[in-house]
Amino acid sequence: MAKRPKLNRRPDTPIEQELGSVEVALTPPERFEEYLQSKGKRNTPQRRYMVTHVFNQHEHFDADTLIDQLPRKNEPNYISRPTVYRTLAELVESGLLRKFELEGRAVYEHDYGYPQHDHLHCEKCGELFEFHNEDIAELCQNIAQKNNFRMQSHRLLISGICSKCNQPRQRRRSRLDRI
Amino acid sequence: MAKRPKLNRRPDTPIEQELGSVEVALTPPERFEEYLQSKGKRNTPQRRYMVTHVFNQHEHFDADTLIDQLPRKNEPNYISRPTVYRTLAELVESGLLRKFELEGRAVYEHDYGYPQHDHLHCEKCGELFEFHNEDIAELCQNIAQKNNFRMQSHRLLISGICSKCNQPRQRRRSRLDRI
DNA sequence: TCTCTTTTTGAGATCCTTTATCAATAGGCC
DNA sequence: GGCCTATTGATAAAGGATCTCAAAAAGAGA
Secondary structure, eight states, X not given: OOSSOOOSXXXXXXXXXXXXXXXXXXXXXXXXXXXXXXXXXXXXXXXXXXXXXXXXXOOOEEHHHHHHHSOOTTSTTOOOXXXXXXXXXXXXXXXXXXEEEETTEEEEXXXXXXXXXEEEXXXXXXXXXXXXXXXXXXXXXXXXXXXXXXXXXXXXEEEEXXXXXXXXXXXXXXXXXXX | OOSSOOOSOOTTSOHHHHHOOOOOSSOHHHHHXXXXXXXXXXXXXXXXXXXXXXXXXXXXXXXXXXXXXXOOTTSTTOOOHHHHHHHHHHHHHTTSEEEEEETTEEEEEEOTTSOOOEEEEETTTOOEEEEXXXXXXXXXXXXXXXXXXXXXXXXXXXXXXXXXXXXXXXXXXXXXXXX
């Protein structure tokens, strides 16, 4: 099993192609600023940098992957590890990001302006794939109702082997084979 | 939010009542021994003790809860922390237990001899409730197929507020009220 | 039963992710 | 600009899970 899951989508399958997007009134930085103001929090350079950076790409990511992408210590716009974690929590609380857990690590993805979806997880290559299904939420709602539960959200993870990993590894034909 | 989720089912709702059970040919210890032999592993007292203990109760549990229940150091049948983790991994690998993650911790539950199910999680009291739904697995299978995915398992978690926590806290009537 | 080989165990250290502490810094409102 | 308070970064530490390795023990064969 991979020590650390691949959380980046393949560059040839941008997420917009897969699931489209949802109309929103404000850009993520605007939305975040609104949230901060409503909470009496301050709009710092670190928070501005992070919200912009995070919404400039669509991949799933974990804290470490994100920190790798941010400026390092002694570079301009450096953001310390605690601040990264703190700001991630705020982005989740504000509804901009969603957080879930995979293989013992917290994974984040866009929520604001992004359609509801669930995930397929390849146990071989560790990749996460998104899918959208209309029926799931309704099914969950029914189940919750039957159990006198007030549902707030659901999380469905389908584990298995993706098509790429499932292909039998082709024997590479040598020059001799082709004679 | 609770620092540590309650993983124990309430004593008045034993799991058999909720979901029944599945007929199996071997007892869990027998099944585990079979697995060990097939892997050329040895049947040690520690492994026997753990498989017996774990299947003597039906609750979900995490490693720490389990260790609390096991004999402590300098008592008979003490099992060290690394061995507990090692054996849990073997119980999962053998198909006796299922492992999943909740609030950053690994949680284990019976798999062998126990019907397929998913969970409701109360965000307030942290309790886990099980439910069985016939349609989910089929739905997942369809989704997997559409995505050229070879499904191995799924995991559905419905989060919300349980009926108990959802009840408006009744004002306790004082003696004076009743006059 | 004894011996031998190999697995397993337990003590302790260590890893890894995430969070807490706290003094110094800097927003934002007057 | 000045003040008050939130925020940051350095550092330590919490917490779960795993690694290392010498000692112990299981199982196979004699």
